[in-house]
Amino acid sequence: MQMLNIVKRIIPSPIKLKIRAYREAKLKEKLFGDYASLVPAVEDMFDGPPSLQHFKSNGESFLEIYQEICGLEQDEVMLDVGSGIGRKTLPLTRYFNDNAIYWGIDLTKVGVDWCSEKITPRFPNFQFQHIDVYNKFYNPLGSHQPEKYRFPFDDETFSFVMLGSVFTHMLPAEVENYLSEIHRVLKQDGRCLITYFLLDEESLALVDAGNSDFDFKYKFDGYRTVSREVPEKVIGLEEDLIWNLYAQLGFEIKRVDYGSWCKRKVYLNYQDMILAYKR
Numbered sequence: 011m012q013m014l015n016i017v018k019r020i021i022p023s024p025i026k027l028k029i030r031a032y033r034e035a036k037l038k039e040k041l042f043g044d045y046a047s048l049v050p051a052v053e054d055m056f057d058g059p060p061s062l063q064h065f066k067s068n069g070e071s072f073l074e075i076y077q078e079i080c081g082l083e084q085d086e087v088m089l090d091v092g093s094g095i096g097r098k099t100l101p102l103t104r105y106f107n108d109n110a111i112y113w114g115i116d117l118t119k120v121g122v123d124w125c126s127e128k129i130t131p132r133f134p135n136f137q138f139q140h141i142d143v144y145n146k147f148y149n150p151l152g153s154h155q156p157e158k159y160r161f162p163f164d165d166e167t168f169s170f171v172m173l174g175s176v177f178t179h180m181l182p183a184e185v186e187n188y189l190s191e192i193h194r195v196l197k198q199d200g201r202c203l204i205t206y207f208l209l210d211e212e213s214l215a216l217v218d219a220g221n222s223d224f225d226f227k228y229k230f231d232g233y234r235t236v237s238r239e240v241p242e243k244v245i246g247l248e249e250d251l252i253w254n255l256y257a258q259l260g261f262e263i264k265r266v267d268y269g270s271w272c273k274r275k276v277y278l279n280y281q282d283m284i285l286a287y288k289r
């Protein structure tokens with residue numbers, strides 16, 4: 011053991027990097043088979059816990075949620091707002107047939123560029139677009155204001171809209187505009203699945219007791235955040251505010267599944283999720 015540690019210490023850094031890259035490539039092949047080239051390097055996974063295993067399990071568990079909770083068919087027209095670097099996109103490339111259309115939009119250009127360069131050439135019905143919207147955490151030089159931004163799609167284009175861990179980085183006025191845009195681009199009876207950190211009586215009690223993964227200690231009108239300087243780092247939104255917005259915009263909430271982020275005893279996934287229909 012001691013000998014091994016000595017050997018490790020004397021190996022030059024460039025060789026250590028090569029060994030790490032080789033190991034990562036091997037693990038990618040093992041986990042993703044012929045999809046390995048569509049999976050980014052662990053160090054480029056800016057949009058969630060950076061590991062190959064998590065990338066795989068997160069994508070697969072959401073495909074299950076799409077099918078079982080949202081009734082996702084194989085020929086949907088889907089919009090993924092905040093598609094990141096493709097974590098939740100990849101399993102969909104196996105599930106969707108050629109009649110399906112998938113659009114991913116995101117304000118982090120590296121993620122959009124990766125997906126456009128790797129996924130679109132192999133699956134041309136998967137398209138990605140960079141939107142230069144401001145977010146103090148993800149895109150501090152963005153030129154469009156999120157509380158006014160119009161999505162680059164016609165009215166009633168999509169049958170399914172998804173936002174995974176996006177409203178966990180947006181302020182209430184921005185969320186209001188995005189919800190209204192989601193309503194606009196959804197077809198009648200289309201649905202949206204959106205994840206949140208919802209602040210209700212139960213989660214607030216757990217947050218205040220210090221149990222939650224996030225110390226939402228800065229309190230503002232309608233939301234709480236972990237950082238006064240960069241509120242968008244992680245945001246919890248008051249549940250009443252969200253329910254009122256859905257009602258005002260003409261959404262029918264079909265189900266709410268609470269998450270384990272605040273250490274609830276009963277939960278479905280990590281974040282809270284709302285499935286709603288445009289009526």
Ligand SMILES: C[S@@+](CC[C@H](N)C(=O)[O-])C[C@H]1O[C@@H](n2cnc3c(N)ncnc32)[C@H](O)[C@@H]1O
Pocket residue numbers: 057058091092093094095097098115116117118121143144145148156173174175176179180
């Ligand atoms: C935590 S990551 C989640 C990525 C992906 N949805 C997933 O679940 O793996 C949040 C993503 O939302 C994007 N994002 C944040 N604010 C956004 C906004 N106003 N419009 C579009 N994307 C946004 C970020 O760039 C980032 O890719």
